[in-house]
Every structure is written in structure tokens, then in C-alpha cells.
Amino acid sequence: MSERAGAFSAVRASEPSGTLRLLILGGTGEARELAAAVPAGHVVTSLAGRVSAPRLPVGEVRIGGFGGPEGLAAWLVCERIDAVVDATHPFAHRISASARQATADLELPLLALHRPGWTPGPGDDWRRVPSVDAAAAALPELGDRVLLTTGRQSLAAFAGNSGWFLIRTVDPPSPPLPSRHEIVLDRGPYTVDGETALMREHRINVLVTKDSGGPLTAAKLAAARELGLPVLMVDRPAPPDGVPTVATVGEAVDWLRDNAGV
Numbered sequence: 001m002s003e004r005a006g007a008f009s010a011v012r013a014s015e016p017s018g019t020l021r022l023l024i025l026g027g028t029g030e031a032r033e034l035a036a037a038v039p040a041g042h043v044v045t046s047l048a049g050r051v052s053a054p055r056l057p058v059g060e061v062r063i064g065g066f067g068g069p070e071g072l073a074a075w076l077v078c079e080r081i082d083a084v085v086d087a088t089h090p091f092a093h094r095i096s097a098s099a100r101q102a103t104a105d106l107e108l109p110l111l112a113l114h115r116p117g118w119t120p121g122p123g124d125d126w127r128r129v130p131s132v133d134a135a136a137a138a139l140p141e142l143g144d145r146v147l148l149t150t151g152r153q154s155l156a157a158f159a160g161n162s163g164w165f166l167i168r169t170v171d172p173p174s175p176p177l178p179s180r181h182e183i184v185l186d187r188g189p190y191t192v193d194g195e196t197a198l199m200r201e202h203r204i205n206v207l208v209t210k211d212s213g214g215p216l217t218a219a220k221l222a223a224a225r226e227l228g229l230p231v232l233m234v235d236r237p238a239p240p241d242g243v244p245t246v247a248t249v250g251e252a253v254d255w256l257r258d259n260a261g262v
Helices: 003-013 029-037 068-079 093-106 132-141 152-158 192-201 219-227 249-259
Strands: 021-025 042-047 060-063 083-086 110-113 126-129 145-149 164-169 181-185 206-210 231-234
Touching: 021 029, 021 068, 021 093, 029 042, 029 110, 029 249, 068 093, 083 093, 083 249, 093 110, 110 249, 126 132, 132 152, 132 206, 132 231, 145 152, 152 164, 192 219, 206 219
Parallel strands: 021 042, 021 083, 042 060, 083 110, 126 231, 145 164, 145 206, 164 181, 206 231
Antiparallel strands: none
């Protein structure tokens, strides 16, 4: 045991028994469900603060970054956190890496709660790419009227593309953006009928999205299938090594019961 972890363990041991102090790295529907499902203890959900009006979970909420793994470790010590659940968006790889390092340094339990990715079905025409940059490079061969739903943090990769883009984000994006575009501010859940109508109205001939998984925004995939459109699917980054992962809130609660004394 490291000197830092040993000192932290001594502080935690002075806490009243049976009082779990849990940090949920949130921003997803699963994170909100978990905050409501933890049966006992003190729960803090941390949000990155990238959305102006986020959907808030029950319990205490912290908004903003930690300052990398060292800043996160210092916050965990200060708040006497007993366990961490990483229930961030599957593409939030920086905070996931910070959580892996900080909890390893402090010898704290860490769980990743990430919903499964999407899988293509009969009639789907998906082209998987490893990154947003790869999607931008492959796009000109597939279509020139694009429904782009990769999030406002990744739009700069498409700024040099000559096609026309229907850009859908929750909050207004900042430049650089493609020179020919229209912006739709909206958030799911969406319906297949609504997505199909949107694509027809704007004469979309290719969909670009990230493999976020879950039902909230999956209707666009069914609409693309119905219209016979290709889909450029950006694969998820690899998860940090050695972190146990579950797919459901129920599994996360079971893990907390077995590993964090819930």
C-alpha cells in the first residue's frame, strides 16, 4: 500500500460504519438512475458542465472539472469518498482515464457503468471508423448532405468538408464549422417517424454519429435503415485497462453492495 493510500485509509476508517460516500461521474441517464437507486449513504454526482441546462440527478451535484487525475485524487481525499462509479458518456475518455489513475493511487474501488454499444442489423449499411477525423476523411465518398450528430466538441474535424451539414446539438456549437450548414438544437429521445421525416425534409444522404449506445438516440439508425442511407459510425475509445465494467444500473448496485459495503 502506498503512503498516500495508507493515510487515506486511516481517514476513511474514522468515518461511521455503514455510511457510504460515493462519487458518480455522471452525465448519462444511467448515472441519474444509479443516483436514485443507491440504497444508502451519501452520493455526489459530478457533471462536466458542457451542457447549459443538464438533466440533474437526485442528491448532491458537482459541476465542473477536477484538474486531471491529481486534482481528482485530492478531491476524493477531501470529500472522504469510499468508491467511484464512472457512468460518463462512452466517449468521455479523459475523465475515465483520470478516474482510473486517481482511484489506483488511493486504492479506491472503481466501477465503469457503460451501456452496450449499438450493433448493426439486417438492412443496415454501417461503415465503422476509429475516430471523428477518420469519419471526416471517409465522408466525401458516401454523401454530400449529412446529418451530423457527433456532438459539438468534434465539429471542427468537418470544417473543411464541402458538403452540406445538418448539425444537431443540445447547445449552440462554436466555430470552426463546415461552411455550408444548418443547426438544429434538440435532445432525445427521438422517434423513428420524426427522424425519418427530418432526413427526408433535408434530403440527407448519409448519417454520421458516434457509437453512444442506448435507446435515447437510436431512432436515427432505424430511420437511416428505412431510407437505405449509409451510416458512418465512430467507434468508442478503448476503456482504461483493469477497470471492471457493467452494463446496467442493477449490476452497478450489486457491485457496490459486494465491493463498497452498500
